[in-house]
Amino acid sequence: MPLDDLIDLLSPDRAPVHLARxxxxxxxxxxxxxxxxxxxxxxxxxxxxxxxLDGIRKPVAGDPxxxxxxxxxxxxxxxxxxxxxx
Numbered sequence: 001m002p003l004d005d006l007i008d009l010l011s012p013d014r015a016p017v018h019l020a021r022x023x024x025x026x027x028x029x030x031x032x033x034x035x036x037x038x039x040x041x042x043x044x045x046x047x048x049x050x051x052x053l054d055g056i057r058k059p060v061a062g063d064p065x066x067x068x069x070x071x072x073x074x075x076x077x078x079x080x081x082x083x084x085x086x
Contacts, residue, residue: 017080
């Protein structure tokens with residue numbers, strides 16, 4: 001999935017937004033994708049990962065971080081990178 005490998009590298013380290021933006025720009029250019037597609041690519045990958053995690057870590061009622069919800073923290077970090085592309 002586009003962006004998956006790059007996001008995995010950037011989000012755990014909490015890369016500075018300016019660095020993440022340069023990396024994302026270069027990555028998308030290399031993939032021949034406009035930077036405007038980054039949010040859609042990220043959301044499609046997030047949905048795929050979420051579904052996969054729901055099968056591994058069963059969701060628990062009342063716990064938004066159970067199942068794929070564990071990705072919410074990653075999404076919060078990635079959102080600032082994607083916002084910087086716009």
